[in-house]
Every structure is written in structure tokens, then in C-alpha cells.
Amino acid sequence: MNEYAKAPNTPEAMIFDLDGTLFQTETLLETVHRRVFETLLKEGLYTLPTPSIDTLLGSLGMLLSDIWRRVMPEGSPEAHERANVLLLQYEMEELAAGCGILYPGVAGTLRELRGRGIRLFIASNGLEAYVKGVPAGREIGDLFEAFYSAGEYETASKVDLVRLLLDQYGVSQAWMVGDRSSDVEAGKRNGLYVVGCDYAGFRREGELDGSDTVIGEFAEILKLLP
Numbered sequence: 001m002n003e004y005a006k007a008p009n010t011p012e013a014m015i016f017d018l019d020g021t022l023f024q025t026e027t028l029l030e031t032v033h034r035r036v037f038e039t040l041l042k043e044g045l046y047t048l049p050t051p052s053i054d055t056l057l058g059s060l061g062m063l064l065s066d067i068w069r070r071v072m073p074e075g076s077p078e079a080h081e082r083a084n085v086l087l088l089q090y091e092m093e094e095l096a097a098g099c100g101i102l103y104p105g106v107a108g109t110l111r112e113l114r115g116r117g118i119r120l121f122i123a124s125n126g127l128e129a130y131v132k133g134v135p136a137g138r139e140i141g142d143l144f145e146a147f148y149s150a151g152e153y154e155t156a157s158k159v160d161l162v163r164l165l166l167d168q169y170g171v172s173q174a175w176m177v178g179d180r181s182s183d184v185e186a187g188k189r190n191g192l193y194v195v196g197c198d199y200a201g202f203r204r205e206g207e208l209d210g211s212d213t214v215i216g217e218f219a220e221i222l223k224l225l226p
Helices: 026-042 053-059 064-071 077-096 107-113 128-139 156-170 181-189 218-224
Strands: 013-016 121-123 146-149 176-178 193-197 214-215
Touching: 013 053, 026 053, 026 064, 026 077, 026 181, 053 218, 064 077, 064 214, 077 146, 107 218, 128 146, 146 156, 176 181, 181 193, 193 218, 214 218
Parallel strands: 013 121, 013 176, 121 146, 176 193, 193 214
Antiparallel strands: none
């Protein structure tokens, strides 16, 4: 894995993860996390101490069902299902209220990539309304051709989600850009060049192993272009 190594070819398209790649998720989730567990407690669905937000942040990139099994393993199926509903509700409310920011350089870099004729997509294991709502609310939505979410397409893995995107949009050569092992796997198993993003601050050790290159700031993706 060569840090900031030039890629062999300019890609036809780039597929981006959302949380921890484009969007600084903790700036939204700190409030959302607190509200979700306050409501679960009030409704009597989860009465144990509130799990650490670090556990939730460390689970980003997983499917939601897997996230709740990790965050509150003692929780009932009803608690997990209610948490899904509350998470989306509170995320959209906080986004509308102006909470949550993009990483530095994201908007300008995306515009530069689009200006060079590179097709841009988002692929995320999140819920549909959230995956479409974050870019729209932060005024970068018009830069993307499409938004693919596990919530909308009900895919079993990110590998399947990215394959679906590639097939439906006729993309034959692309980069996968993300901060999680699921992004690396999705890219590699679909034959893509993988750019690992190492700036979110809540990834696990070895998370980006297998990436073709790693960047420490989003704007550095421009340095990788031949």
C-alpha cells in the first residue's frame, strides 16, 4: 500500500462512502445518539445504561441490523427496530436544523472531479432518506449521478450494492473511496481501485488493509490522478 501513490489510470467514475468519508458523522450523531437512547428509555424498550457513542461510531459502515446487535446486544428485536426508526427521524431533524458538517475540502474537491468529467456516485449501508438527505442538505447533491443505499436496495453486503451500481449505470472502471473494511472489500471484490480514507478518527486497527492507497485528507484524492 503506497501512501499517495499515483493511480495507473484516470477513472471513469468514483464511488464514495458517505459517513467518515464525505460527512463528519460525529458532528451529527452526538446529539442523535443521546436522543435515541433517551426515547428508548422513556418508552421502556431499553433501560440499561446508554452505550458509548464510540461504539456506535466504530460500527459505522455495517448494516443497521448489525450495528444495533453490536451497540446494544442485550436489546430486544423491538428495541432494535424502534432504534432504526428513531435514528432516521432524529438524523433528518438534526440535519434540517443545520447540524453535521462535511470534511474539509469535500465540496471543492468533488466539484473539481466533476469538472474533469469523472462520474460521481455514493454507495452507503445507511438508510435511503439519510444517504440522499446529507448531500442534498449540504449542497453537494447535484454533483452525484446516483445515491445507492442498502436501505433502498436491501442488499446483503456493500459488495452487492456496488455491483448493482456498476451494472445499472454501465460503469466499467472506477475507484472505490471509503474509510471502512466494507469499502475495501466492496472495491476489491468488484475489481476497483481502492482509496482508503484515514481521517475519520474512529476506525479499527487494520481497517484499511488491502487499499491500493491511503489519504489523510479528502482533497489529497486529486494528487492520485495521473
